[in-house]
Amino acid sequence: MSDTQTISVPPALIRKLGEMSRRYDELQNSLGDPAFLANSQAVISASKESGQLLGVVTKYREYQEAARQVDELAEMSAGKADAEMAALAEEELPGARAKAAAMVEELKDSLIAAEDNAVDSFFLEIRAGTGGEEAALFGRDLYEMYRKYCEKNRWQYIVSDLSTGERGGFKEVIINVKGNGAYRHLQYEGGGHRVQRVPETESQGRIHTSAATVVVLPEMPDVEIHIDMKDIEEFGCRGGGPGGQNVNKVETGWFIRYKPTGLTFKMTEHKSQTQNKERAWALLRSTLYQLEQAKQHAAHMGARKLMMGSGDRSARIRTYNFPQNRCTDHRLGGEGGGEKNFNLDEIAAGNLDDLIGALMEMDKRQRIESL
Numbered sequence: 001m002s003d004t005q006t007i008s009v010p011p012a013l014i015r016k017l018g019e020m021s022r023r024y025d026e027l028q029n030s031l032g033d034p035a036f037l038a039n040s041q042a043v044i045s046a047s048k049e050s051g052q053l054l055g056v057v058t059k060y061r062e063y064q065e066a067a068r069q070v071d072e073l074a075e076m077s078a079g080k081a082d083a084e085m086a087a088l089a090e091e092e093l094p095g096a097r098a099k100a101a102a103m104v105e106e107l108k109d110s111l112i113a114a115e116d117n118a119v120d121s122f123f124l125e126i127r128a129g130t131g132g133e134e135a136a137l138f139g140r141d142l143y144e145m146y147r148k149y150c151e152k153n154r155w156q157y158i159v160s161d162l163s164t165g166e167r168g169g170f171k172e173v174i175i176n177v178k179g180n181g182a183y184r185h186l187q188y189e190g191g192g193h194r195v196q197r198v199p200e201t202e203s204q205g206r207i208h209t210s211a212a213t214v215v216v217l218p219e220m221p222d223v224e225i226h227i228d229m230k231d232i233e234e235f236g237c238r239g240g241g242p243g244g245q246n247v248n249k250v251e252t253g254w255f256i257r258y259k260p261t262g263l264t265f266k267m268t269e270h271k272s273q274t275q276n277k278e279r280a281w282a283l284l285r286s287t288l289y290q291l292e293q294a295k296q297h298a299a300h301m302g303a304r305k306l307m308m309g310s311g312d313r314s315a316r317i318r319t320y321n322f323p324q325n326r327c328t329d330h331r332l333g334g335e336g337g338g339e340k341n342f343n344l345d346e347i348a349a350g351n352l353d354d355l356i357g358a359l360m361e362m363d364k365r366q367r368i369e370s371l
Helices: 011-031 040-077 083-116 132-152 182-189 273-296 344-348 353-369
Strands: 121-128 156-164 170-178 191-197 208-218 232-237 253-258 263-267 316-321 326-329 340-343
Touching: 011 040, 011 083, 040 083, 083 182, 083 353, 121 132, 121 182, 121 273, 132 156, 132 170, 132 182, 132 191, 132 208, 132 344, 156 263, 170 182, 182 208, 182 353, 208 273, 232 273, 253 273, 263 273, 316 344, 326 344, 326 353, 340 344, 340 353
Parallel strands: 191 316
Antiparallel strands: 121 170, 121 208, 156 170, 191 208, 232 253, 253 263, 316 326, 326 340
């Protein structure tokens, strides 16, 4: 029996890493083929995929070398012909095992990061739910929370469309987020968010409960989604964002309705209608891609009881309790489930590292188990 089997390594993880390693070699061979290099589009795609695989494949091969060293030391320590060499190997074996075990954890992180970092642009949608104007004000608070978090990490945070309430709240806002690691950290935000506090409009100090939904949609520009144009209704519209002399005067925005599902998209981010049209179509394709992926993976996702950013609007993932200065994520807790509390002042200020770090760790464990 190989001594490395005493190190806890899920067989499915090794199979997955082996597949990625072989794929990386295939890409490298293609990029060295003059005939392949003649196709510039294929070269760009292969180079991008190769770059995404490089980090995890490098770590996997380092682990393979460390595992071989463990096996060699174990074999030497069991040898009876050379007692001095066996004693030396036995002394080095615990350290070699610890090093290989630590590399397994690094591999898990690298594997998850490689999958998530393939998304470098996504849409973050915030919509007010039950609670009227108070829900819209909560939607604005969520917007500010994510904006501050993105600013801390130097990610682009661009408003694509915005609908405001009477008291300055956000009934609906769509943000395009771009940046290295942005999707990996914010993908868990999809779901129902609930707030408990005394509204500005409440004169008797009673606590009210309001809600908002957040949806996270990766932008998949290379994904081919067939859309029949007879199912599309689209036209130019006026901008609806705050400020500017051209707001509600010039038709620079673009509106799309996908008739089979009733999905609607409006983009007013750019001054150019052509650019807004492209962004609206990108959002439509991303949404349809997510819906198709959800259908295909429904059986597998059923095993993961906790929603991790799938955009399920019926799932309440978090409660923001202002009287108790407590933010509770209902997906976090012990092995048996439960929830975990965080300081609400810190969360509202965009200091989400502890909260998102806990979600990332739980997601890593679930994804490795589901391989």
